[in-house]
Amino acid sequence: MSAADMLVVDGVSKVFAGEAGFVGKLLGRSGVGTRAVDEVSLTIRRGEMFGLVGESGCGKSTLARMIAGLTPPTQGQIALTGVSGHKPRLQMIFQDPFSSLNGRWTVGRIVAEPIRVHGLREGKAVEARVHELLEHVGLSAADAYKYPQEFSGGQRQRISIARALAGEPDFLVLDEPTSALDVSVQAQILKLLDTLQSELHLTSLFITHNLSIVRLMTDRLAVMYLGRIVEEGPTEQLFRSPRHPYTRLLMDAAPDLDTEDRSLHPIPGDLPKPGTPMPGCRFANRCPRAADLCKAQEPAMTAGEGGERFRCHFPLD
Amino acid sequence: MSAALLEVRDLRVELKRGKQQLTALDGISFAIAPGEVLGVVGESGAGKSLTGAAIIDLLVPPLKRTGGEIVLSGRHLDALSREDMRKVRGRRIGFIAQDPMTSLNPVLTIGQQLVDTIVTHLPVSKEEARQRAVRWIARVGLSDPARRLDQYPHQLSGGMRQRVVIALALCAEPELVIADEPTTALDVSVQAHVLQVLRDLHEETGVAVMLITHDLGVIAKMADRVAVLYAGRVAEIGPTSEVLRTPRHPYTSGLMRATVAPGLDRKALDPIPGSMPNLSSIPPGCAFNPRCARATAECRSQRPPLVDYRDGAGKHACFHPLEDGR
Numbered sequence: 277m278s279a280a281d282m283l284v285v286d287g288v289s290k291v292f293a294g295e296a297g298f299v300g301k302l303l304g305r306s307g308v309g310t311r312a313v314d315e316v317s318l319t320i321r322r323g324e325m326f327g328l329v330g331e332s333g334c335g336k337s338t339l340a341r342m343i344a345g346l347t348p349p350t351q352g353q354i355a356l357t358g359v360s361g362h363k364p365r366l367q368m369i370f371q372d373p374f375s376s377l378n379g380r381w382t383v384g385r386i387v388a389e390p391i392r393v394h395g396l397r398e399g400k401a402v403e404a405r406v407h408e409l410l411e412h413v414g415l416s417a418a419d420a421y422k423y424p425q426e427f428s429g430g431q432r433q434r435i436s437i438a439r440a441l442a443g444e445p446d447f448l449v450l451d452e453p454t455s456a457l458d459v460s461v462q463a464q465i466l467k468l469l470d471t472l473q474s475e476l477h478l479t480s481l482f483i484t485h486n487l488s489i490v491r492l493m494t495d496r497l498a499v500m501y502l503g504r505i506v507e508e509g510p511t512e513q514l515f516r517s518p519r520h521p522y523t524r525l526l527m528d529a530a531p532d533l534d535t536e537d538r539s540l541h542p543i544p545g546d547l548p549k550p551g552t553p554m555p556g557c558r559f560a561n562r563c564p565r566a567a568d569l570c571k572a573q574e575p576a577m578t579a580g581e582g583g584e585r586f587r588c589h590f591p592l593d
Numbered sequence: 594m595s596a597a598l599l600e601v602r603d604l605r606v607e608l609k610r611g612k613q614q615l616t617a618l619d620g621i622s623f624a625i626a627p628g629e630v631l632g633v634v635g636e637s638g639a640g641k642s643l644t645g646a647a648i649i650d651l652l653v654p655p656l657k658r659t660g661g662e663i664v665l666s667g668r669h670l671d672a673l674s675r676e677d678m679r680k681v682r683g684r685r686i687g688f689i690a691q692d693p694m695t696s697l698n699p700v701l702t703i704g705q706q707l708v709d710t711i712v713t714h715l716p717v718s719k720e721e722a723r724q725r726a727v728r729w730i731a732r733v734g735l736s737d738p739a740r741r742l743d744q745y746p747h748q749l750s751g752g753m754r755q756r757v758v759i760a761l762a763l764c765a766e767p768e769l770v771i772a773d774e775p776t777t778a779l780d781v782s783v784q785a786h787v788l789q790v791l792r793d794l795h796e797e798t799g800v801a802v803m804l805i806t807h808d809l810g811v812i813a814k815m816a817d818r819v820a821v822l823y824a825g826r827v828a829e830i831g832p833t834s835e836v837l838r839t840p841r842h843p844y845t846s847g848l849m850r851a852t853v854a855p856g857l858d859r860k861a862l863d864p865i866p867g868s869m870p871n872l873s874s875i876p877p878g879c880a881f882n883p884r885c886a887r888a889t890a891e892c893r894s895q896r897p898p899l900v901d902y903r904d905g906a907g908k909h910a911c912f913h914p915l916e917d918g919r
Contacts, residue, residue, distance in 0.1 A: 331782060
């Protein structure tokens, strides 16, 4: 682990419903559960925004919850290093700005909470800091005395961001922070996050199903499919020349604004049911390049020349 | 436009909140030609779903249609009784909702629901309806259609359910289908599938489609023409390629520059300041004026009418339309 590494996720798995039942235990059976996250390893460096992308059910939110300490991994280690000696602080911003703010607290109290919990300011300084944070995210000091219900979705997400920054986090987890927002408001929040990231030298993990957003926002990214990271690398590199067929297909599937070429590019097949045993590559049953080898043997993580890593027997050039 | 399949003129929908009378749709007008795909795009609160619901008389109180005409193939839907309207829904106009589970009955099999819909609306026997149901399941791209008929909605994935909803919406051979955010709840890879099915069936059957979405990418791929709604009014309407390449209304152009589309450069992302107004605080004049860089005193006091451009190829409601789309 080098000094530049802030978060190291090492061989982390999460198995749900993995416990054998009472009778099963008596009979000495071990449980067979769903491996939502399966031996994931990744490193996030200080000062970067790292993207984690995948479709619903791929395990990206479970991984985020383990990183945030909201649920323990079944296997593996997660190490977060703080700056300047103190215990590392982590904050999270959630997708739904309506359920993630306490409606019975004023905005001021919501934003002050992490300051108090971490003992970052005292007395009058807390209020001053709250006002400063609200202005920083594009709200006004007077908003501290209102309740979340008085704000629109976009403004509520600004409150969530102010609350997260109030904890002076070493590491920020953004779980689909703009997916519930309208187009014009989404752009405002993305701009704000981009500005804060560079002004405050944050290190963050940005989770989304939207590849276009990942490309816009992140320095490096990992693509997840059925609990596994199938490709990882510098964002521009991955978009210019993806190595894993799934990354390529995912990139092509989202419709662009070109009205001349109206072709659609669905990914063939359906996501297998969770728990389906797959001895080989998990994407093999949908992959246009799959051969017998892919169905029999899972490809190992391979390093490419541009700093990318991928799991594929027949990578794209 | 006498050849229109559907004509909506000056549609108004209002609701009463306390003592306030609020306007949700404020004079929406557009037409859909037979076999055409009209995209209806806008952000939450623009009134796009309400427009769809108002056409098929499925507004939920306190929302109420208070004015305007809705004409389908020369027949006034706005004057129909509840009973007659029920016969139009399903038979003449199909409906696809965002969440497939709002359209599917969880305790009936796929087959029962398709057969019921077919025999309700078409003069065919149960046996014939069952055969048609199998064909519809195949047409929407589900494998093993005969076996699928005996399955329940919960046994299918989200994408498959939405394909069944498409089959349900089309099985009575309507002239128009209203699809309200049909792919919004789906993953990217599944979304493209469902759009492809919708496109194929549109081409095969010639059904006209009113496609409601917030996603300009979906509009770019699917719609022949597009109506851009803002605060319950039409801001701009015209051929999709024309509107997306050279938008006339500043809101359309703003929406495009705020859209995170594939291949967009980080610096090109340009949010529209502010947000869509609440129904209780729609500004006088042009509803977009507080967020518009081109707004003048005229825009703040008078509402711009919907006027033709390029000899009626499209219309916009703006006093200071953009010339080159920027």
